[in-house]
Amino acid sequence: MGSQSRADFIVDVLTREFGALMAIDPAAFRRKFRKMAASPFAFYRGSASLFYADLTGGYRDDSYLDERTNRVWIHGDLHAENFGTYMNSSGHLVFNVNDFDEAYVGPFSWDLKRFSASVALIGYSKALSDDNITELVTRFARSYLTELRAIAHGGDDAIGSITLENADGVLRRVLQEARLNTRVDLLAAQTTIDDYERRFSLGDGVYDVDGPTEVAVRAAFDTYLRTLPDRSRPVSTNIKDIKLRKGVGIGSAGLPSYNLLLEGHTEALENDVVIYMKQAQMPAVARWIDDERVRSYFTHQGHRTAESQRALQAHADPWLGFTELDGVGQLVAEVSPYAADLDWSDVNEPEELTGVIADLGRAVARMHSVADDESSHDLVDFSTEEAIVAVVDADEAGFVRHLVEFAHRYGDQAREDHQDFVDVFRNGRLPGL
Numbered sequence: 001m002g003s004q005s006r007a008d009f010i011v012d013v014l015t016r017e018f019g020a021l022m023a024i025d026p027a028a029f030r031r032k033f034r035k036m037a038a039s040p041f042a043f044y045r046g047s048a049s050l051f052y053a054d055l056t057g058g059y060r061d062d063s064y065l066d067e068r069t070n071r072v073w074i075h076g077d078l079h080a081e082n083f084g085t086y087m088n089s090s091g092h093l094v095f096n097v098n099d100f101d102e103a104y105v106g107p108f109s110w111d112l113k114r115f116s117a118s119v120a121l122i123g124y125s126k127a128l129s130d131d132n133i134t135e136l137v138t139r140f141a142r143s144y145l146t147e148l149r150a151i152a153h154g155g156d157d158a159i160g161s162i163t164l165e166n167a168d169g170v171l172r173r174v175l176q177e178a179r180l181n182t183r184v185d186l187l188a189a190q191t192t193i194d195d196y197e198r199r200f201s202l203g204d205g206v207y208d209v210d211g212p213t214e215v216a217v218r219a220a221f222d223t224y225l226r227t228l229p230d231r232s233r234p235v236s237t238n239i240k241d242i243k244l245r246k247g248v249g250i251g252s253a254g255l256p257s258y259n260l261l262l263e264g265h266t267e268a269l270e271n272d273v274v275i276y277m278k279q280a281q282m283p284a285v286a287r288w289i290d291d292e293r294v295r296s297y298f299t300h301q302g303h304r305t306a307e308s309q310r311a312l313q314a315h316a317d318p319w320l321g322f323t324e325l326d327g328v329g330q331l332v333a334e335v336s337p338y339a340a341d342l343d344w345s346d347v348n349e350p351e352e353l354t355g356v357i358a359d360l361g362r363a364v365a366r367m368h369s370v371a372d373d374e375s376s377h378d379l380v381d382f383s384t385e386e387a388i389v390a391v392v393d394a395d396e397a398g399f400v401r402h403l404v405e406f407a408h409r410y411g412d413q414a415r416e417d418h419q420d421f422v423d424v425f426r427n428g429r430l431p432g433l
Helices: 002-025 026-036 038-044 046-054 108-125 131-151 168-179 183-190 211-225 284-288 299-310 348-369 384-393 396-426
Strands: 073-074 082-087 093-095 105-108 193-194 197-200 237-244 254-261 274-280 323-324 328-334
Touching: 002 026, 002 046, 002 284, 002 396, 026 038, 026 396, 038 046, 038 108, 038 396, 046 108, 046 284, 046 396, 073 108, 073 299, 073 348, 073 384, 082 168, 093 168, 093 348, 105 284, 108 131, 108 348, 108 396, 131 348, 131 384, 131 396, 168 348, 183 193, 183 274, 197 237, 197 254, 197 348, 211 237, 211 274, 211 323, 211 328, 274 323, 299 323, 299 328, 299 348, 348 384, 384 396
Parallel strands: none
Antiparallel strands: 073 105, 082 093, 193 197, 237 254, 254 274, 274 328, 323 328
16 A cells, blocks of 8 residues: 555544544544654554554454454553553552453454554664564563463462552552552542532633533433442442533543542541543444444443443442433543553663563453453353463464564554654644644
8 A cells, every 4th residue: 555545544544433523523633633643652542443444454364363262352442551550449459451441342362463563662662673572572472371371270370460469660669659649639639629618620621511411410420320230339429519521632532521529438528539421432443343242232332331341350440330411321430549550751671661561461361361251241251261372372482473573564554654644634634624
């Protein structure tokens, strides 16, 4: 595909993916696209739809996929920056995969390929050699397979979740920093106390809601409460304040989100809880998977996102649920004070990167293994880890080589695509902007 026709292809895919939302809020997408223009990795993060168009087109390769490994619960946007900390429902800080907005059921290798190509992009941005990048992707693949095989064989040799008990190096530091966060600090950043009562602060991207909207959000909240598992029913459900937030991130451009301030489990002001109710959207990967059983399993995109997170994350956020607002599916979860992301600018040398990448491989294996016949969901009704191990064990070296070759090839493609994208954007060739 020549440079010109590839540029046209990028425009077509992005327009198909974002066209409806771009028409509603073109300014939000100009901000999104300028962020994507900043670097090849930023472009890659924001263009999952292009990645899947390629995986079902010129980069299609069904190696290691069979009837079972073709329909595993996957993250859907597994790149190197979608990892961080969270406080699980058992009260433990965990470093793991996060941000399940794009989760779906599809080929397990698509997650691994998306992550591997992101490693190539990060490696290139840090001026690592091709041999270094090969070593990083190899370490990820082998770490993933070692952990998955241990889980498949009963779990005795599996390392399990990355917590303060077993983390070391960079990831232990991230967990320790998250531990220093407090609910008081989060509330201080987002709220003020007026006449002895806490309320949200107004500021950039935060807006008051009118009376009819507040009534609708409260009704949607009541519906949401019925989607929570009995064991995680919140102590208090008194809404003290509601504000509208407009999505400003690469992934949430133009999407409305409501923050709700809930009274905590006592009348003291320091344990109030902030939750968000945000419009969910079709995941990019779903446009490229023709599976009616998967599509019909979910009542709406909010339901899909919440169910996927519960499926892929052991001990998910106890506030995680879903609802509808004006007929549109919404995801509801806590704005957690204990969330901290891995900052890749702090990890630069190959030896340090290798340790982190190995840990992430284990985390991905654990994620893939959770959502199967032993979970509370019946969409994937077989042992994921056994199915994947069965197809890979026949040729593990070939599988690792398969991921390494893809990482280099698609990393190069993404860097070229980034340049094409910058050119079409700066020359006004993206319609509607």
